[in-house]
Amino acid sequence: MNSLNFFNNLGYAWPETIITLFLAILVIYNLVYPQARRALGIISLLGIALALGFTIQQMWTQFPTDPSWLSGFTRMLIPDKIGIFFKVIILIATAYVVLFTEFSEELRGTFDRAGEYYALIFGMLLGMMFMISANNFILLYVSLELVSYSSYVLAGFMKTSERSSEASMKYIIYGGVASGIMLFGISLMFGMTGTFYYFDISRLLMMININSVLFLISGIMIFTGIGYKISSVPFHFWTPDVYEGAPTTITAYLSVASKAAGFAALIHLVRNCFVGAVATDGYWVMLSHFYWKELLVYLAILTMTVGNLTALWQDNLKRMLAYSSIAHAGYLLAAMSVLSNQGLIAMVVYFSVYLLMNLGAFFIVILIQNKTGSENIDDYNGLGTRMPFLGACLGIFLVSLTGLPPTAGFIGKLYLFLALVDAKMIILAIIALLNSVISLYYYIRVLRHMYLTKGNNESPITPSFGSVLIALSLAVPVLLFGIYFTPLIEWAKTVVLR
């Protein structure tokens, strides 16, 4: 009767419990003290720190590797190490977004609703945590919708801004369709297998050979829901519009955290449903019922090419970063398509780096937007001399996003290419390399505007002490991991190889 013991099961979900608790605290605190805005930020940071502590502590907890009926809320929730890694990424991203909110001028008009803002961020965080460790289609669907609904509201949080409401409108229509398609796919999958549990599906696939077209269709339909979260190409149309219209803090959050949750859900879906065994050289032996490899390779090629080529003619920096985030989803899909432990290590390394550089780039965009009130690239003219420190930081982040040494982005790309070459997927590696070269143009274009073009205004801008500290905390690791990357790689290996 172990499975019915609630407190035994709670051991699998301490971080989620903490987040739920703090979500309630935030709502109640805001009811009692409606004016205290800064305290809400501090409570949020406290909750995130506690949840982070419990998540890291889970790293050393031994969870049963062979899932039996008795583990984790009757196997719905299985925290494995790769999931814990993605949870850490998401918690760090949330902490940074809460900090960014303090510096955001555009959110100033919404400060009377700050309680809702933080509560919604925590709702989204809770959904992402469950989405990562979901091993069941019911939990996957419900948590995906929890993430989606919180982010729809957050994207339209500046109610008086036309752009913000339009972004939210487009987001909910695309999201509703994607989740409807995913739900129909799940219903077909349920009809064929009779279960919602990943491990039961995998066990069933080992015993019998399902070779119907319907199985393929239902798999692709389920992928639609996840593909929309990671903004992979045929489902990416919402990304630029939402990223441009949403408050920049939320854009940064969507580009890192909800993408991480989507990739973690994809990894768990593929690894727990469709992988029979892991060979000694680290490659996964797939149960031959679904063309994951072909699907992921073609999607990766499409995603990175479309993302990079469309980013070339963007004049709005947020929109450009949106297309760049689509391109990065393409690189990550390429790492996923190797379907091996090496590919997974490359993904982990890439994501750790992507977290730092993307959050950093968005933070500098927020700071510049505070001063100039615009994200247009022409308003960046001459900013390099007006704000030397922040300009240099943005330079570091953009060079790192391109993937040039001596920054951490280079290490991420390097491991990606190594994994691809090791799997003899040379053509995909060459396409990814060409794409990196294309991306150089639009990243460096920003720096050209900042340093080589004269602006109308020459007065220097001095950043506040807090913003310098935050920018440094993101820029220093980007440079450090570019030079001294052994600990990052070692950590990625312990995460992936159990």
Added chain:
Amino acid sequence: MIPLPYYLLISAFMFIMGVIGVLTRKNAIIVFMSIELMLNAANLSFVAFSSFLGNIYGQLFVFFVMAVAAAEAAVGLAIIISIFRNKATVNLDEINLLKW
């Protein structure tokens, strides 16, 4: 008793009608109704499979989907109201500030 394929055909038909509605209609509220139609098509096929397989989990999922769909309607209508306050229209063709 009506055999399973009939239910599945109706469910597939409803789903396709929902997709067509989303793609062709211009009024935001009708688009949301079409999305609800897609969700309910999935619900119908869940219940049909559940009854056919004698497996209660399909019906269990339907309850979750109904709750989620109610939440979607609430959030969606709130967003429609917010956009109507800004632009005094819910025609999707006129909601076009953000493009390319």
